[in-house]
Amino acid sequence: MERIKIKKLLASDSEMGRVTVKGWVRTRRDSKGFSFMELNDGSCLGNIQIIADNTLPNYADALSITTGSAISVTGKLIPSPGKGQKWEIHADSVEIVGQAPEDYPLQKKRHSDEFLRKIAHLRSRTNKYGAMFRIRSEMSWAIHNFYREKGFRYLHTPIITGSDCEGAGEMFRVTVLDPVASGKTGKADYAGDFFGQEANLTVSGQLSAEMFALALGDVYTFGPTFRAENSNTSRHVAEFWMVEPEMAFCDLQGNMDHGEELLKYLVTHALEFCSEDMNLFTSFVDKGLQKVLNTLLNETYERINYEDAVDLLLKSGREFEYKVEKGMDLQSEHERFLAEEYFKKPLFLMNYPRGIKPFYMRLNDDGRTVAAVDLLVPRIGEIIGGSQREERLEMLEKRMEEMNLPRENYWWYLDSRRFGSVPHSGFGMGFERLLMLITGVTNIRDVIPFPRTPGSIDF
């Protein structure tokens, strides 16, 4: 008989004569004459209650079913006389598909996130992580929906790259050379390597995306990104997913409009299409989450120049551990003060000093600042980082010279400024940080299936 998803059964508005469900048992409770089981199949947060009478031919088997076991049940969907659930299945047959022995690590009680991280291969069988990864899936679709509706083209930029996108951040090397052998000679033989030159995992698809924005108009990438920084924080992983829109004929204001629209769309989508799972997070993970989500949805995001933000911090009278200094990048505590205490809502910080930003950001008319923009949100900090790109060939070349970037490595990038260059803008949004924001989960390792961090690549 064809399997039916529990999500569908729980949403039913009438009895069903004969259905088959398959899933994993969360808990079993016995009576003398019958046994109750809570069955979950991952289709939704809720379980369906199974009742098995001792008149079943294999009732002894049913009594051996343990937490974590996989079973297949056929029976009638009937209104439950007990409290706590609308429907239950009165079983005509219960078949054990896969028994889980007593050392099954998940108990029918709350486990710590730290413990569940050590059994990341099983944690998605818990309520919280099941909900998390359903939301993660739904948010991925929402991103594609958003861009498709807006006429953006989905672009697949390379994972392996020869270019060092921003000259910032440590990169993972990609090689077929034997590290032991190359250690003997004392230096790497790139000419003998697969690509004949140094190759790395991408830290951003931006430069490639710019080329396609200048052809297809509006494009976006959404894929894995790699940073080999030795960052040990709750907001960093070595492999993460990033959304990077790139828009032709778009200035900094348009860039911010787009970021705000995207974020609001995604929050709306989560609340509309993941309401049951979202409810778990607003109720149990973070009591203040609903308020944060309301703010994200209903407030107009602040837009403030870097220099004005620095003035504001200096005048705040607030004692910071690190002094606020003009020309320096803001510290985490400064960003948090602005987003969480001063404005109490998301804010775009724009027009940073040129000295602390990469070469491709457009130089403003004041000559001191560039058209950079970061979106800061409460708790997470920076969730979006972007800029209007420098579209003027001479200015771009000058900036590259200042930063000692070899022009020949970027010949193709510079070509885009020689042939029909136009103002354009874009940004990167960390997908995991988005998930943290909308679920209230505070550790990035808990929003990605198998996190990769320094010294840790299990699973």
Add this chain to the structure above:
RNA sequence: UCCCCAGUAGCUCAGUCGGCAGAGCAAGUGGCUGUUAACCACUGGGUCCGCGGUUCAAAUCCGUGCUGGGGAGCCA
């Protein structure tokens, strides 16, 4: 990478001044009940993170390493 904290039963944790290794939950067995983080009783379960040191005696004090957590830097 730096600063701080932690590591004791399957899980969460207590363990006082250095003096016999503990609780709750889970698991196993039995009982009871349209049950629902069921309930009641009994039972089993330990490399006190590893290594070294101090001491008559170390879970406890000292050193060191490993692992995890929080914060910082870097960033998304």
